[in-house]
Amino acid sequence: MTTAATGYIAKFKVWRGDTEGGALEDFEVEVNEGEVVLDIIHRLQATQAPDLAVRWNCKAGKCGSCSAEINGRPRLLCMTRMSVFTREETITVTPLRAFPIVRDLVTNVGFNYQKAREVPSFVPPQDLGPGEYRMMQEDVNRSQEFRKCIECFLCQDTCHVVRDHEDNKEAFAGPRFLMRVAELDMHPLDDAAEQGLDRKATAQEEHGLGYCNITKCCSEVCPEGIKITDNALIPLKERAVDRKYDPLVWLGNKIMRRGQDT
Structure with missing residues (x-):
């Protein structure tokens, strides 16, 4: 040759x-x-x-x-x-x-499309019409980082929770889709909470956030350089823990629920 x-x-x-x-x-x-x-x-x-x-x-x-x-x-x-x-x-x-x-x-990467369908989409605010959405540039930049994802699923492949434990797949969405949940939870215009959808609760209970032990392997293989662990998964974990265990947050939620019941 x-x-x-x-x-x-x-x-x-x-x-x-x-x-x-x-x-x-x-x-x-x-x-x-x-x-x-x-x-x-x-x-x-x-x-x-x-x-x-x-x-x-x-x-x-x-x-x-x-x-x-x-x-x-x-x-x-x-x-x-x-x-x-x-x-x-x-x-x-x-x-x-x-x-x-x-x-x-x-x-066959169909697993990823199945998990994508399980994440509730953006809930637009009811009091705003098309063209009326306004966001701070800081919030735009935060969401923009996550939207650079090209869905190559390298992060899903390298995540040992998915890679090494087939039986975890049913309960665990993987870093790409937990990142999507985190993006929506941080979105200032997402009206999910006001319409009864607690994204922090669903991240923990339906998408398997607790399975992630933040080894950062997903961030290391991302071709777009998205800091999946530092900027999405860790903040989402912190907010989920605050919601469940912080006594002040717990008390505030109790008071709000009591006010809604009266």
Whole structure:
């Protein structure tokens, strides 16, 4: 095999298989300057493994489709440059471990869409019409950070609560959707509480906030650099604990409920 003047031959191990099982397959493939791992996967499809299944779309780090694990770390194939590896090392590409295999590098991430549907949406204030919403810039910035999420589900994949304990999935929404709950709970225009929806209570009781032990692994793999743990999960935990255990908050809630009953 010949390469360009700036190219070299890299060793790859790529997982091949389906729901019945599979194994790592060895490849030697050309690498050229400036390429990312997705380029190499495409070259494998073009030259050696035309039936290799991989999910991708934008190749610009904005659609989240090409999530996989590279040398055991959840990454986007299109945002992982070949230059971060030495020419001598063997690069292993495997599917997301937390989700069921479909084929090769493609997994069934339907779990995440199920959890998304379980989070009640934004509740608009009843006394404001379209075009009347006003927010402080600080509140806009806070929500904007969380809305950078491209739903690559790398945080869901690396979270050991989901990754290592299949039986937790029913009760635990995972960092991506707890972040969504936190965003809505902090939103100054969300009218959920006034309409009987306590987002802090549902985070704890329905979405499994207590399962999170804030290891920050979700933040470490986020390609958008969202501080999921520090800016969403920890503040949400603090508000949930205040709601349940702070004596002043407890007393205030009792007084408010008594006033509503009279």
